[in-house]
Amino acid sequence: xxxxxxxxxxxxxxxxxxxxxxxxxxxxxxxxxxxxxxxxxxxxxxxxxxxxxxxxxxxxxxxxxxxxxxxxxxxxxxxxxxxxxxxxxxxxxxxxxxxxxxxxxxxxxxxxxxxxxxxxxxxxxxxxxxxxxxxxxxxxxxxxxxxxxxxxxxxxxxxxxxxxxxxxxxxxxxxxxxxxxxxxxxxxxxxxxxxx
Amino acid sequence: xxxxxxxxxxxxxxxxxxxxxxxxxxxxxxxxxxxxxxxxxxxxxxxxxxxxxxxxxxxxxxxxxxxxxxxxxxxxxxxxxxxxxxxxxxxxxxxxxxxxxxxxxxxxxxxxxxxxxxxxxxxxxxxxxxxxxxxxxxxxxxxxxxxxxxxxxxxxxxxxxxxxxxxxxxxxxxxxxxxxxxxxxxxxxxxxxxxxxxxxxxxxxxxxxxxxxxxxxxxxxxxxxxxxxxxxxxxxxxxxxxxxxxxxxxxxxxxxxxxxxxxxxxxxxxxxxxxxxxxxxxxxxxxxxxxxxxxxxxxxxxxxxxx
Numbered sequence: 001x002x003x004x005x006x007x008x009x010x011x012x013x014x015x016x017x018x019x020x021x022x023x024x025x026x027x028x029x030x031x032x033x034x035x036x037x038x039x040x041x042x043x044x045x046x047x048x049x050x051x052x053x054x055x056x057x058x059x060x061x062x063x064x065x066x067x068x069x070x071x072x073x074x075x076x077x078x079x080x081x082x083x084x085x086x087x088x089x090x091x092x093x094x095x096x097x098x099x100x101x102x103x104x105x106x107x108x109x110x111x112x113x114x115x116x117x118x119x120x121x122x123x124x125x126x127x128x129x130x131x132x133x134x135x136x137x138x139x140x141x142x143x144x145x146x147x148x149x150x151x152x153x154x155x156x157x158x159x160x161x162x163x164x165x166x167x168x169x170x171x172x173x174x175x176x177x178x179x180x181x182x183x184x185x186x187x188x189x190x191x192x193x194x195x196x
Numbered sequence: 197x198x199x200x201x202x203x204x205x206x207x208x209x210x211x212x213x214x215x216x217x218x219x220x221x222x223x224x225x226x227x228x229x230x231x232x233x234x235x236x237x238x239x240x241x242x243x244x245x246x247x248x249x250x251x252x253x254x255x256x257x258x259x260x261x262x263x264x265x266x267x268x269x270x271x272x273x274x275x276x277x278x279x280x281x282x283x284x285x286x287x288x289x290x291x292x293x294x295x296x297x298x299x300x301x302x303x304x305x306x307x308x309x310x311x312x313x314x315x316x317x318x319x320x321x322x323x324x325x326x327x328x329x330x331x332x333x334x335x336x337x338x339x340x341x342x343x344x345x346x347x348x349x350x351x352x353x354x355x356x357x358x359x360x361x362x363x364x365x366x367x368x369x370x371x372x373x374x375x376x377x378x379x380x381x382x383x384x385x386x387x388x389x390x391x392x393x394x395x396x397x398x399x400x401x402x403x404x405x406x407x408x409x410x411x412x413x414x415x416x417x418x419x420x421x422x423x424x425x426x427x428x429x430x431x432x433x434x435x436x437x438x439x440x441x442x443x444x445x446x447x448x449x450x451x452x453x454x455x456x457x458x459x460x461x462x463x464x465x466x467x468x469x470x471x472x473x474x475x476x477x478x479x480x481x482x483x484x485x486x487x488x489x490x491x492x493x494x495x496x497x498x499x500x501x502x503x
Contacts, residue, residue, distance in 0.1 A: 127413030
């Protein structure tokens with residue numbers, strides 16, 4: 001208990017020494033853990049690498065994706081290694097790891113935070129951007145089509161649902177929100193770079 | 197029960213996949229709920245929730261603001277939201293919850309919403325229709341049982357709970373604690389039994405459908421392989437249909453079976469129905485009224501058993 005209590009107020013020199021010990025690799029960035037924690041709002045630094053997350057993960061048995069590895073990278077500040085790993089995008093966000101984590105961490109939200117940080121560097125699969133583009137133009141990620149309009153009519157529903165589809169005047173508000181974050185401009189730019 | 201008495205009114209948040217791919221889910225929800233005393237009113241101008249996987253992965257702040265806009269529309273109607281999709285539940289319920297409890301997030305969202313003359317106030321609640329059907333305060337399995345005219349006797353039906361209604365359970369707040377059990381819940385099985393059908397357990401029931409987090413778009417084969425594992429486990433126990441409470445899971449299992457046939461050369465022909473569609477059948481709606489002909493996998497063998 002006394003050790004625990006003392007850790008709260010390390011003298012600056014000791015703090016620095018421990019920091020040097022922890023972040024021993026040249027490519028590690030201590031701010032990475034800080035940023036991950038701020039965005040994810042979860043206590044990522046509490047991970048003790050038990051592996052319950054990987055053991056619960058439906059993506060793990062069919063790929064090289066290991067959520068525990070990403071948790072370690074967060075703690076060690078291995079930003080480049082984490083953000084450039086294509087496995088980052090194999091989390092289905094099922095939250096099984098979060099439900100089972102004995103440290104009450106939300107590893108799923110750590111992955112989401114890392115994806116947010118990756119996007120800031122233009123690292124993002126194109127399908128995510130296409131959803132943004134679809135919502136910008138129609139308000140829907142999966143928009144209506146003529147076959148479905150006919151089917152809706154047969155069911156006694158309106159041809160377009162009473163969403164932005166039937167009231168397109170609401171789309172402007174959505175565009176303003178997305179423009180506030182420059183999301184559409186960035187999505188267009190990255191898609192163009194990738195697909196010409 | 198008379199159809200005219202509505203005890204509860206909700207703003208019906210539709211999302212994308214129900215109205216634009218499985219409109220039968222939308223009409224089934226409206227009609228079946230009406231018979232159970234719940235009126236679902238249109239939430240005019242609602243958009244995509246937005247997709248928690250796609251938007252949350254890119255920029256969580258945009259996810260908060262976009263979901264908040266949908267919440268404000270319901271606040272303006274002074275009505276709680278009811279919805280029928282787990283993905284939508286994650287966005288709409290969870291953002292509502294986060295904004296109610298985190299002043300910093302709320303301030304950030306309202307700064308953006310000001311640009312479109314909106315303000316998030318935190319005055320409404322959000323419910324999944326499955327939750328309303330299970331909660332006796334609104335409906336409850338007993339009342340569901342009393343509402344049916346065509347019991348689905350003899351049908352063996354498995355449940356796919358999906359992820360985002362109940363997970364992560366540490367963040368969720370259901371009135372009935374059994375809904376917080378995410379390892380082996382059975383409350384949906386109670387709702388299936390209320391329709392006269394036989395609920396069937398299977399291995400790894402709580403596994404994800406594989407579609408979420410943007411994985412369906414990022415790596416289709418990977419995502420289908422997860423679905424395929426569930427289909428193998430379902431085949432092992434032999435079921436007449438799989439029921440879900442999420443149109444995105446439904447898309448992954450229904451259209452996904454066609455893609456699995458193409459990519460892996462295996463076919464299951466397992467009918468996949470949203471619980472609202474099943475309830476509609478049990479309440480005497482015809483397959484045409486439920487738009488079951490729009491499903492990728494034919495529901496015929498199942499219908500022959502229960503009609």
